[in-house]
Amino acid sequence: MSTKPMHIAIAGNIGAGKTTLTQLLAKQFKWHPHFEDVVDNPYLDDFYGQMERWSFNLQIYFLNSRFRQILQIRQSGQTVIQDRTIYEDAHIFAPNLHAMGLMTNRDFQNYASLFELMESLVAPPDLLIYLRSSIPNLVHQIHKRGREYENSISIDYLSRLNERYEAWIQNYDKGKLLIFDVDKLNFVDNQEDLGTVYNQIDAELFGLF
Numbered sequence: 076m077s078t079k080p081m082h083i084a085i086a087g088n089i090g091a092g093k094t095t096l097t098q099l100l101a102k103q104f105k106w107h108p109h110f111e112d113v114v115d116n117p118y119l120d121d122f123y124g125q126m127e128r129w130s131f132n133l134q135i136y137f138l139n140s141r142f143r144q145i146l147q148i149r150q151s152g153q154t155v156i157q158d159r160t161i162y163e164d165a166h167i168f169a170p171n172l173h174a175m176g177l178m179t180n181r182d183f184q185n186y187a188s189l190f191e192l193m194e195s196l197v198a199p200p201d202l203l204i205y206l207r208s209s210i211p212n213l214v215h216q217i218h219k220r221g222r223e224y225e226n227s228i229s230i231d232y233l234s235r236l237n238e239r240y241e242a243w244i245q246n247y248d249k250g251k252l253l254i255f256d257v258d259k260l261n262f263v264d265n266q267e268d269l270g271t272v273y274n275q276i277d278a279e280l281f282g283l284f
């Protein structure tokens with residue numbers, strides 16, 4: 076087993092199961108989990124109520140907290156599993172808001188410039204895990220967890236995000252990548268599926284070859 080501290084990150088659309096898998100992997104491999112700052116985020120409620128007004132503020136908040144997280148992960152000397160990556164903010168959420176007319180050109184350019192600067196200062200994760208999901212599955216999971224601010228998320232919005240996720244993942248070349256199709260792998264309720272996930276991660280990180 077490798078003793079070098081690693082940074083593992085989980086990517087995926089809203090409702091794909093990132094937080095749940097982060098918790099399961101942290102327990103299984105004795106990694107330290109880093110979660111997305113949803114509870115203390117001062118912009119989320121406002122954003123879902125008035126996206127155009129708060130999109131830039133929200134994305135800057137996420138960028139700041141994610142960048143800080145990466146620095147903490149690298150300094151901690153521990154193997155950390157991170158719920159969502161800095162790349163998703165920059166390659167999926169911000170460009171989507173811009174494309175939908177919910178973020179101005181100058182705000183988006185300002186944001187993109189800041190991301191490029193941050194990206195040049197941090198290393199990518201040692202392993203990226205992408206949770207692929209269909210829209211019906213995402214909608215089901217979002218309704219099941221019942222977060223009030225997510226009630227207004229439209230299927231159109233989720234679909235746009237999914238398209239961007241797929242485009243980003245197809246071109247991802249920063250390091251090791253594992254893709255799990257959560258329509259077919261139910262790691263929450265099915266122990267066998269969960270075992271499959273564990274084995275693939277184990278082989279990718281600690282395999283002999």
